[in-house]
Amino acid sequence: MFAGLDGKSFSKIVFFSCLSFIIGICAGLVLRNALWLVGAVFIFLSLISFLLPKKLKWIVVFSSLFFLIGFIRGDLFPAGRVAGGFEKFFGTDAEIQGMIKKEPALTAENQKIVVALDEINGQTMARGGKILVFAPPYPRYQYGQMIEVSGRIEEPPSFEGFDYKGYLSRQNIFAVSFSSEIEVVREGNRLSLAQKIFKGILTAKDNLRQSVYRYFSYEQGLILGAIILGDKSRLSPELREALNKSGIRHLTAISGMHVMILVNILMLGFLGLGLWRKQALGLTIFIILFFIIFTGFQASAVRAGIMGFLYLFGQILGRQNDSSRAIVFGGAIMLAFNPFLLQDAGFQLSFLAIMGINYLFPVFSRWFRRIPNILELRNALAMSLAAQIFTLPILIYDFGYISLVAPITNVLILPLLPLVLVFGFLAAFFGLFAGIFSWIFVFPCWLILFYLQIVSNFFASLAFSSINLKISCAWAIIYYSFLGFLIWRWKKEHRFLIAGF
Incomplete structure (x- = not known):
């Protein structure tokens, strides 16, 4: 099928195919439920390509094919992803149990804690769902701790000009909790080897951070x-x-x-x-x-x-x-x-x-x-x-x-x-x-x-x-x-x- 194509031509096909795949995903995310239109364009371009020179023909054919694949991938990727059974807890007070999945992000006003959910009100949740918990700056919480959070579960709020819900969903975070009481159920002593290594890296990072704050002014630190x-x-x-x-x-x-x-x-x-x-x-x-x-x-x-x-x-x-x-x-x-x-x-x-x-x-x-x-x-x-x-x-x-x-x-x-x-x-x-x-x-x-x-x-x-x-x-x-x-x-x-x- 590719007889007569040199390495340079083949690399061009790969390049334009990947680029078309990216453009297809973009189109799929924006033009949802328009697969029939994209399919028609694909068939039209495929027919036209047979009138083109051989090298250009294969670029058009594969670019069109990967654009279609990218469009399908973007179109079928769920827009408003919510972890199974999560939405029914929105607006209610609940008790959440899960593990702190990443290093808490600390600001002057609060610390943002990403919790991988195990249970809500005793109900086991599907793996992969996370909640973003806003807690006071103190006491500090750490990666790997198993915590119990008591508070109201909310759908991520909307802000003008910023899709905050979409931003969180890209990280598999589907809910937030602003006013919560947190209790550490278990320290991070039941972690896998990879998790223990990661925890060690975060500990070393925190030691370096404290060293920076010790030797430099507040703003410089x-x-x-x-x-x-x-x-x-x-x-x-x-x-x-x-x-x-x-x-x-x-x-x-x-x-x-x-x-x-x-x-x-x-x-x-x-x-x-x-x-x-x-x-x-x-x-x-x-x-x-x-x-x-x-x-x-x-x-x-x-x-x-x-x-x-x-x-x-x-x-x-x-x-x-x-x-x-x-x-x-x-x-x-x-x-x-x-x-x-x-x-x-x-x-x-x-x-x-x-x-x-x-x-x-x-x-x-x-x-x-x-x-x-x-x-x-x-x-x-x-x-x-x-x-x-x-x-x-x-x-x-x-x-x-x-x-x-x-x-x-x-x-x-x-x-x-x-x-x-x-x-x-x-x-x-x-x-x-x-x-x-x-x-x-x-x-x-x-x-x-x-x-x-x-x-x-x-x-x-x-x-x-x-x-x-x-x-x-x-x-x-x-x-x-x-x-x-x-x-x-x-x-x-x-x-x-x-x-x-």
């Missing part, structure tokens, strides 16, 4: 904790707003943009130190993996890490197209397991930021070649602009604002991100036992964080730092269509490769 440990939920509202306005909030969120910028800066930095390409790749993979482990395997960090590893895999193969195909393939696999990820802003930003850096970083590197690359300044500017151009419509659509000073602040701060990670982790680690000697690492990290605060606060205070803006899906589609056309023209004219490696 929150920023460093978010960067090296993924503690973004602990940022104060005022600090979040300042970081948003200055355009550097992504530094405190474990996303594809964060990981990809870190990957590129590490790679280029290691190569600049004279390491071989494989040595630089190995060290970069080790640091990223280590980073993901000490965030507690947060879902966003794991997804971003997978995207980053796929990007590096493409780099090992040595061509830009290999990176983009690996990223699209990884995205299609993740969406096949959970189509709702496509509605997750974190997944959208991770995927688009990586694609942006992959395609536009070489373009901006070419344009900015006259700028000195001291401390990776030129590369930081190129990566920042590449990621922001690809993620701009999603940021505006999901969050309703745009930072006008982000290109400047990212150039001023991004080159220092690896130093914050290295000095921050070493300061936290040696702070556990080295006493005064830990200041060898604490002081340079303190200087960088102090500089970050000055930059962030100054640019956030400017009246024009950010503007509120609303766009529709139609504008986003037009934007990405035009962007795709420009990239195609640039590639055709310049045949660029990934700059630097």
Whole structure:
């Protein structure tokens, strides 16, 4: 069937099939119960494809087929998923028993506890259902504890411009409880081996967190904790707003943009130190993996890490197209397991930021070649602009604002991100036992964080730092269509490769 097709043609078929699968899932989630229309279009395109040249024919046939499969997957994936028998408890007082399934997210006002349900009012619940319990900041609860919660079970509330119910359902959380009494029934002493290892990681993470808070000011501790440990939920509202306005909030969120910028800066930095390409790749993979482990395997960090590893895999193969195909393939696999990820802003930003850096970083590197690359300044500017151009419509659509000073602040701060990670982790680690000697690492990290605060606060205070803006899906589609056309023209004219490696 594929006689006469070379490896390049086959890889194109795989790429466009995966891309069509992703688009099909998107269409299935939006255009529910329209399978007859999509089926008709599939049959029409399949018939038309036989009039096309052989190589193009198979691309159209398989793209149409995987679009149809993606549409079916998205269409049949339940929109308002509720765990079996859960909805009948909404609005009632109940006694819930279950295990704390992840590290509680702590804020100044409360701690958010995800409980995997075993029983409600003595009734055994189906496996997989979870409830989000809002509890006071104290006493602190821990992963693995078996708890009993007494309180009112509510359906997740709706907020204007934010599908909170959908956001929770993507994590298999189907209910919330705000005013609850909690009793620890059993400590986490009956865990599986994997759960015990994970609990040990969270214990080590908490020790590092306390070390950070011991050596840095309150605000600096929150920023460093978010960067090296993924503690973004602990940022104060005022600090979040300042970081948003200055355009550097992504530094405190474990996303594809964060990981990809870190990957590129590490790679280029290691190569600049004279390491071989494989040595630089190995060290970069080790640091990223280590980073993901000490965030507690947060879902966003794991997804971003997978995207980053796929990007590096493409780099090992040595061509830009290999990176983009690996990223699209990884995205299609993740969406096949959970189509709702496509509605997750974190997944959208991770995927688009990586694609942006992959395609536009070489373009901006070419344009900015006259700028000195001291401390990776030129590369930081190129990566920042590449990621922001690809993620701009999603940021505006999901969050309703745009930072006008982000290109400047990212150039001023991004080159220092690896130093914050290295000095921050070493300061936290040696702070556990080295006493005064830990200041060898604490002081340079303190200087960088102090500089970050000055930059962030100054640019956030400017009246024009950010503007509120609303766009529709139609504008986003037009934007990405035009962007795709420009990239195609640039590639055709310049045949660029990934700059630097």
